[in-house]
Amino acid sequence: MKRRTLLATAAMGLALAFGGTAEAQMEKVKACFVYVGPIGDGGWTFQHHEGLKAVQEAYGDKVETAFQENVPEGADAERVLTQMALSGCNIIFTTSFGYMDPTNAVAAKFPNVMFEHATGYKRDHPNVSTYNARFYEGRAVQGTIAGRMTKSNKIGYIASFPIPEVIMGINSYYIHAKKVNPDVQLSVIWAYTWFDPAKEADAAKAMIEQGVDVIASHTDSTAPLAEAAKKNGAVIGFGQASDMAEYKPTPRVSSIIDNWAPYYVKRVGALLDGSYEQVDAWEGISGGEVEIGEITEAVPAEVKAEAEAMRDAIADGSYHPFAGPLNKQDGSAWLAEGETAPDGDLLGMNFYVEGISGDIPQ
Known part of the structure; x- marks a missing residue:
């Protein structure tokens, strides 16, 4: 499962x-x-x-x-x-x-x-x-776009299962949205599926009804983008796992391509x-297994340049998405200034970073 x-x-x-x-x-x-x-x-x-x-x-x-x-x-x-x-x-x-x-x-x-x-x-x-x-490297790029593009300051993440890979993605997405927009708030909905278009669409619809205007998903269908498309440009999102180019230039403004x-x-x-x-x-990005799909003209030029600069810095090793200072959700210290997360911490990640509301299901 x-x-x-x-x-x-x-x-x-x-x-x-x-x-x-x-x-x-x-x-x-x-x-x-x-x-x-x-x-x-x-x-x-x-x-x-x-x-x-x-x-x-x-x-x-x-x-x-x-x-x-x-x-x-x-x-x-x-x-x-x-x-x-x-x-x-x-x-x-x-x-x-x-x-x-x-x-x-x-x-x-x-x-x-x-x-x-x-x-x-x-x-x-x-x-x-x-x-x-x-995949968390791509989430850093998406988070940067989300933080810059949201008008409501409410961004969303449709999560599949509460496992380290998904939690890594949520944390990276939020950290980078928060860096460029201190007022941003993150909503997470757990779909408990990898591929169920109906459930994924329901999750996206619920977020939109709550005022979320940028949605990332960690499930496998195009349903969240299809739901966002109904809002005629008021809600944007990202391709997940594949480019999902049929939804360009909006609501799909970029993608993580596996x-x-x-x-x-x-x-x-x-x-x-x-x-x-x-x-x-x-x-990851440097090895070519994680690609950032085209950032479309729906994204302002300066935001596109910022996101691409982050992508390139991750690729050349000059930037790590999990770099201190970072605390855990409960306020306890995780990474000090200048520290980057060891792979073991990432591969076993079972906590949210500080600022994310809600609990991780057990």
Whole structure:
């Protein structure tokens, strides 16, 4: 159910480095993908499927691809993974957090098949790797736009599940909106879904009725933008996971694009050339896995320039979205002046920063 959770206790033990042993060269690779949603969701699964297409384009007849969409997390996932391994898949990408335990269970039975799990932390076997993206970096850019663009000083965030990845996004969005607009207030609605257009639309509608005029979402459909579009320019939002360009130039004024293609191309290529190793990858804007979609003409030029400057500073390493001084919601110190958040703190984040109202559901 919780696709992209990273638990605090596990996060502290993560080693973001290469390990394991390179494999022998392969003349042809069968690369398989397991998706939690439909490839037409317009967001998370759509972008993973774009990565599959990039693999096909990069390697032509050296690669065969296969995928299965709408695979529930749990026992169904283990069954699908087993079938894929038996069908001759050399590498299997499992693209939802809830596939973590099934991935490791099946990997133990098929040591010659490489398994790659998106957003998880368990690498219980030498043939299991993990990969993720620093989405919070994109939220910093969106927060800057939100803080500058809101007229009501009320901004919103549609959250999926109360897990570290989502909490990171909420905090980064709020911190950067607050930096440019001290009067900003944040409303969070928990949808408890990754993909349910009706629920997502209801959440957006509720926010708009409360006076929110800038909405970010951490769910996978275009429904929040469709709801914002009904307000004829009075409410703006952002594409999530994919560009959602059909809503440009407004209400979609920019987007976070999950670009999995470079990673998928690299990992399949490593099997082909014999350089494949076990990894735990966590890339962001600098690595190309997090992209900031076009900032449209609906955003004033000076705000666009400010947001792009932040994007570029994150990319070159001169700016970190979580830099002190920052306190936790209860006022206790978290980061002192000049400190930046360690990866372990981020991967296990279970608190709001100071200034955000409301509780994180348990």
